[in-house]
Amino acid sequence: MSRVRRSVWSEGPGWNETLIWYAKAVGVMTQRPVTERTSWRFLAGMHGYHEGHWRALGVLKPEETLPGGTELDMFWSKCQHGSWYFLPWHRGYLSAFEQIVLSAVVEAGGPQDWALPYWNYSSTAEPNARKVHPAFTAPNMPDGTPNPLYTRFRFGNSEAGEVILSDLDVDLGALSDSVYSRGWNTAGGFGGGGSATSHNAGQAGSLERTPHGNVHTAVGGAAELPGLGEVPGFMSLFETAGLDPLFWLHHANIDRLWEVWLKRDQKHRNPDDARWLGGPMDRPFVMPRPDGSEWHFASAEMVATDAPLLNYVYDDVSDPLVVTAGLTEGLVPPAHQGEVEAVDTQLIGTNGTEIRLGAGGATTEVAVDEQVLRRASEQMTEGPEAAAAAGAFFLTLESIRGLNNVAIYQVEVDYGAAGGELPSGEARAMILGSFSTFGLGEASALAEGNDGMTLTFDITKLVQRMGFDTEPNLDRLRVSIVPRSAARGIEPPTIGRVNIYQDTP
């Protein structure tokens, strides 16, 4: 019988068996040498590492050395971001971690069915959902011993060092994305753009953008530390994220949301593409087993969580959204659900120039193919079938580059109008969502072949709204990128292009 992953808040704010055993296991794993495959730091290094940063923060002691070259090459810095492998790689990573923790729990006399809890910060049923569970903020365990789940490198996003998650940070709009991947070069889809293995750049899927990225940045934050200057929190960087015990609960929730997405609509399918299922093509993903041996897998082995290899289920995969799935679903015939590039994606608007996100953000005008937009927006007022045939529309922020890994921005769009009003009274300006710059520094490393992050926002509802407007201004959209965190003394990020794409059958 599969083990059950439950919400960290399901047993209230106090310590419970699951968390106590988790803490004990983390305590055991942190004592293991960094070169041991089942140690806490080895597992964290698999997500990412930076030797200098690890030494500066005391993660690596001066006398310690990193694992050997072959070990590093095979295991470390292998997290997949900006890619359709983001979800399967992290599922395998979490599963390997969970099995190693379980092994430590059982060795210490704990339950055989221990499972990793998840942090459902988007829950509306749990009043404390957006707070970090107290078991992770208390310096000591109930017996007075130091708490391995606590870290001083979790700075939060407020002046007081608390984690404050807004509605935008935990927004679940990603669940409305009807397609897992839209292919290689344009808009991401739910799970990310098609790619070869991608550690740090490319087209992030909507789930990877929010809530994944936002929660990383909001939890990690950054702070001035004596002798170290400004230090990003563990969760703020690829290179340190896995060192925070909360990271694993965050990713368990992201993993759960993949299951929620699949179950909320039977048309939602994983890619039926050999390059994803059997991929990556040039190497297997590799994880350590509890006995230290290697476990190789491809994406296809990550699609069923209750299969013997993974052996877990979630206690709650119910649909948290009241609205039904997007307007685009009619575009993809049932026989092609899951097929990447079943629909073509065409550029219909661009701002044509790079913008720099200063202290106040930036505003840019996107010139759009007015005819396409007018035809589609009018079609969308003619009922669901016509709306589906009109296709979906996306705004992409292409090639976001910079060094600030700890910023969150909100994206607003406004199309203006010559006159008249919307019958519904809705505003012509719309907040599309938000994004964090988690991983931006790595994504901007040109020498490593990275051309920055590309993020996608669904604007289909905005186009539909235009159809109800009496005199909409359809030849250009005003797009504003507004910072939601204080500016830092780091060169501001740039956005290569702001583009509008249309899914067309």
Next chain:
Amino acid sequence: MRKRHLRIVGAVAATSAAGWVVLLLGGPILLPVICGEGWTGVASVEAFVAVNGLPAVLAAHGVMVAAMMTPLLVPSLLSISDRVFARKRLPAMLAFSLGYAAFWLVFGSLLTVAHAVLSAALPNWQATAVATAGLCLVWHALPWRQRFLNRCHVERPLAGHGIVADATALTHGCRTAASCAGACAAPMLFAMACGPFVLPAMLAVAAFLWIERILPPERPGWGLGNHLRTARRIGYMARSWPRFTRHVWQRHGAARAHA
């Protein structure tokens, strides 16, 4: 794969194949020009051009670029076709290819000069081949070579409208060619130095470059570790290839059955 992507891949494959056929049939005329045979040094550049004619020099290098380098452009061409307006696809792809080819015609000619100088300084083609192989080994062990290779993967933002769109595509082509030149120069010089085996050497070098271009970028580092990784990845791809092709055929069968 989208149909328009297939068309692009088909056009590139045809261009490359045509280049190889011309090289094969016209080898005795083209290869000496490409390799600068009979050219004894910088002092006689003018004499060399006078004998062969500038158009012939450029044409020979054009054929070489078409044969060897065009397959390297596939990812960029697909990316460009997706990221510009439908009406701008062909102009943008042509502008990119033009920028790429223009850079390579000039750079290829410089390689010819380099090869001629080396040949003049060394007793025979075998010595030149050994020297260029050594150069290759050293250059490939430096992190800068990997940086050049990685930059070939960078797809720069393109302007959407007017002549600026074509200009950014042209610039993108030149910059991609510059990165490509940094990554490919040493093995191409080696191929030129292979005397009677120039053509098979060019084919082997081209295959090596194509495979490298398919693989994702690697972190730059010292030594030949990245090449060992490349070799391992090629081995893995060869072993896992059957399961990809099997899946594609299953999909093809399912689509036919559905139709």
